[in-house]
Amino acid sequence: MEKDKIQSFDRGSALSIFSSDRKEDLIALALAFILALVIYLID
Amino acid sequence: MLAIWYFTSNGLLAPVLEHLGAGKDYRYTSELKAIPLYFGIVATVLGVWHWLGQHKEGGFDFYSSSIAGGMFILLITMLVRWFIAPEIAVLSIGLGEVGDTGKHIHELLGLNYVVLGIVAGIIIVNVFKVPVWAKNGVRLSRLGLKTGVILLGALYSAAELKNLGGLSIIMIGFFVLGSVGIVLWIGARRNIPNSMGGVLSAGMGVCGVSATVAVAPVVQAKPVEIAYTIGTILIWGVACMFLFPIIGNLLNMSYVQFGAWAGTGILNSAQVAGAALAYQPDGIETLMVAEIFNITRVLILPIIVLWLAMWYVKREGNATTQVNVGHVVLAKFPVFVLGFILMFALSTTGVFAPANHYQGKYFGNTVEQGFKLENLLQAEQIAILKADANKIQNADYREAYNRLIKNNKIMSIADDTVVRGLINAKTLSPDANKILASAHQSVRHTAKKIDNFRQWITWLFAFGLVGLGMQITVGSMKQAGGEPAIIGGVVGFIKAALSLVVVMLLVSETV
Numbered sequence: 001m002e003k004d005k006i007q008s009f010d011r012g013s014a015l016s017i018f019s020s021d022r023k024e025d026l027i028a029l030a031l032a033f034i035l036a037l038v039i040y041l042i043d
Numbered sequence: 044m045l046a047i048w049y050f051t052s053n054g055l056l057a058p059v060l061e062h063l064g065a066g067k068d069y070r071y072t073s074e075l076k077a078i079p080l081y082f083g084i085v086a087t088v089l090g091v092w093h094w095l096g097q098h099k100e101g102g103f104d105f106y107s108s109s110i111a112g113g114m115f116i117l118l119i120t121m122l123v124r125w126f127i128a129p130e131i132a133v134l135s136i137g138l139g140e141v142g143d144t145g146k147h148i149h150e151l152l153g154l155n156y157v158v159l160g161i162v163a164g165i166i167i168v169n170v171f172k173v174p175v176w177a178k179n180g181v182r183l184s185r186l187g188l189k190t191g192v193i194l195l196g197a198l199y200s201a202a203e204l205k206n207l208g209g210l211s212i213i214m215i216g217f218f219v220l221g222s223v224g225i226v227l228w229i230g231a232r233r234n235i236p237n238s239m240g241g242v243l244s245a246g247m248g249v250c251g252v253s254a255t256v257a258v259a260p261v262v263q264a265k266p267v268e269i270a271y272t273i274g275t276i277l278i279w280g281v282a283c284m285f286l287f288p289i290i291g292n293l294l295n296m297s298y299v300q301f302g303a304w305a306g307t308g309i310l311n312s313a314q315v316a317g318a319a320l321a322y323q324p325d326g327i328e329t330l331m332v333a334e335i336f337n338i339t340r341v342l343i344l345p346i347i348v349l350w351l352a353m354w355y356v357k358r359e360g361n362a363t364t365q366v367n368v369g370h371v372v373l374a375k376f377p378v379f380v381l382g383f384i385l386m387f388a389l390s391t392t393g394v395f396a397p398a399n400h401y402q403g404k405y406f407g408n409t410v411e412q413g414f415k416l417e418n419l420l421q422a423e424q425i426a427i428l429k430a431d432a433n434k435i436q437n438a439d440y441r442e443a444y445n446r447l448i449k450n451n452k453i454m455s456i457a458d459d460t461v462v463r464g465l466i467n468a469k470t471l472s473p474d475a476n477k478i479l480a481s482a483h484q485s486v487r488h489t490a491k492k493i494d495n496f497r498q499w500i501t502w503l504f505a506f507g508l509v510g511l512g513m514q515i516t517v518g519s520m521k522q523a524g525g526e527p528a529i530i531g532g533v534v535g536f537i538k539a540a541l542s543l544v545v546v547m548l549l550v551s552e553t554v
Contacts, residue, residue: 015514017109017182021253025378028186032193032382039495040394 044083044118047125051075063129065136070325071125078502079121086114105179112173112180113506116164120156120502120509123163128156128324146292153288155324157508161284161317164512173513184510188313189379191503195334196386197395197496198327204387207332210303211339214545218307219343222538223248226530227354235526237358239268241351243527246272247534250341251280251311257344257375261352261368268527275531278520280314283539288321294547298322298329304546305329306336308539313511316504327497330504334383341380345372396490404487406456418485419451424478431475440465447479453486 018024050056051072060069089110098104135149144151152158167173173181199207223244230240241262246255255272258264264272287309291301305318319333352368390396397405407413420428428448435441443461446454453459465471466479 015182015252016185017106017179018186021256021375022378024186025189025382028189028193028379029382031186031190032386035190035194035499036197036386036389036395036496039492039499042495 044079044086044114044121047075047121048079048083051079059126063126063133065129065133069129071129075125082114082117086111089114108176109179109183112177113183115174115177115180116184116506116510116513119163119167120160120505123160123509124156124505127163128154128159131159144293151289151292153285153292153321155321157317157320157324157505158285158288160505160509161512161515164509165515168513168515169517181510181513184507184514185313187503187507187510188316189382191316191500191507192312192334192338193379193382193386194496194500194503195327195331196383197390198331198493198500199335199387199390201391203331204335207335208339210550211306211336214303214307214542215336215339215343218538218542219248219340219347221248222534223347223350225537226534229530229533230526233526233530235530236268237355238262238264239271239527241355242268243272243275243531245347245351246276247310247531247538249344249347250337251276251314253312253341253375253377254344254347257371258348258351261348261371262355271525271527272531274520275528276310277515278528279531279535280309280311281515281520283309283535284314284317284321287318287539290543291322296322296547298326299332300546300550302329302332303336303550304543306333306340307542307546310535312337312341313507317508317511320501320504320508327500330500338380338383341377345376348372348375395492395496404489406459406486407488408452408454408486413488414452414486418481420447420478420482425451427472427474428478431471434470435465447482453482459483459486 016024018027047056051060056075060072060075063069089107093108093111131154132147132149135147135154138148140147141151149155168181226244226247227240230237230243235243242255242259242264245258246252248254252273255269255276259269287301287305291304296304301322302319305315305322309315309318315333315337316330319330320327323329348371349368397407405412410416425448428444432441432444432448435444440461443458444465446458447462453462462479462483466476466483469476471479
């Protein structure tokens with residue numbers, strides 16, 4: 001049961017809340033393009 | 044945050060802001076009237092939800108818990124940027140200029156909001172400790188920096204990237220491959236294990252922690268060797284982050300020179316950004332140059348992984364176990380760099396600013412493009428220009444100059460470049476130079492979207508760097524030691540010193 005819980009979500013590392021650099025990169029990618037879209041639409 | 048906004052909006056902070064302006068207009072008034080309000084509302088709503096809501100332990104609960112910490116970092120960033128850094132500037136100005144440098148202490152030491160924010164982070168984590176509820180937010184700092192780097196891609200024009208790209212490939216190629224080679228060479232002479240030499244060479248040569256982690260499986264590095272390498276990189280990187288801006292100020296380096304030096308000489312991506320923003324806290328030209336160098340370095344990572352894999356197999360022979368190098372390269376390749384390239388590609392289509400923009404400003408000499416008719420040169424100004432025409436020897440320059448006189452405005456980007464060259468050369472009289480400067484200004488227009496990108500990028504980097512400060516613990520730096528620290532120190536120093544010499548001798552172009 002405890003093992004299942006650990007596997008259900010990853011608490012990341014000391015440097016990042018994400019389970020891997022790749023995941024952090026992809027979230028940064030999504031965030032950056034959302035911000036770019038906001039800047040594009042607002043002005 | 045809401046209190047800062049309330050006190051500013053009601054004028055209660057007016058005497059404080061006047062004091063912090065030191066005789067000039069306080070530069071952050073417009074930020075104070077908007078940013079703390081928006082983020083204050085977000086922080087309050089999320090805070091109430093966290094406090095009163097029912098939460099089920101799981102992925103969503105975990106990720107959303109980081110927002111409180113993010114707001115904590117943001118609050119520290121705001122306090123440092125808007126109040127602490129300006130107060131230190133006021134105190135420093137009060138002490139007068141240092142010798143005949145023409146600069147005040149805070150300018151020479153780079154005591155601006157970036158450096159002070161990182162220092163605040165270091166003090167908080169090592170002296171007061173980060174509050175438990177904010178700890179997850181501190182681990183968002185790298186996300187902030189990576190998002191900032193991707194957005195930065197929107198700010199370059201093709202010409203800027205071409206100029207900087209060529210320069211960075213030459214410099215980074217030389218210094219990265221050189222550092223990796225020197226670490227391996229010294230390591231072999233001092234008889235450190237090949238796995239230690241391999242992982243240290245990647246860390247010192249490419250891009251710090253990411254490279255160390257990427258190369259570790261290829262050279263079968265042990266956890267203790269990875270820890271040694273990261274500790275060495277961290278100590279060296281933090282020292283560089285504070286020392287580079289001071290040296291840059293003493294040598295009066297241009298933004299391009301400093302950006303090129305920081306991007307080459309500093310090991311870790313975050314510390315490159317820290318040094319660049321510390322050198323130029325109220326603009327991002329230095330950051331733009333430094334990041335191009337940094338990204339070029341990151342792109343060299345696969346080559347280094349392949350090199351070290353072959354080197355390791357050659358030295359260890361049969362002792363190596365099978366590692367799929369191709370898989371390691373693919374798995375560890377930093378995807379956010381592709382995001383930067385994608386954002387640049389998107390920007391070149393002209394969605395954010397005309398594609399021919401230069402540092403966010405674009406050329407336009409028609410009313411539709413933003414040119415104001417009252418900026419057409421007047422008869423008396425034309426007379427002054429005509430009187431100086433014979434001082435221009437170059438035939439092409441004289442043609443461009445005559446076109447300006449004939450049309451009362453600059454007619455093309457090429458002519459504008461000539462005009463800028465004439466202004467910088469100072470061959471004409473001061474009055475004529477002033478007229479050329481105003482003609483140049485009137486055809487250069489600020490791209491509003493680019494300005495907004497700059498604002499977001501500045502805040503994302505400031506956020507990331509204060510968070511980075513909160514990750515610099517004395518314990519993590521104590522990991523460094525022994526042979527790796529000595530070799531790392533020697534190679535780091537050689538790289539920083541040599542790249543400084545090369546930059547000072549060879550780099551003079553503008554972005």
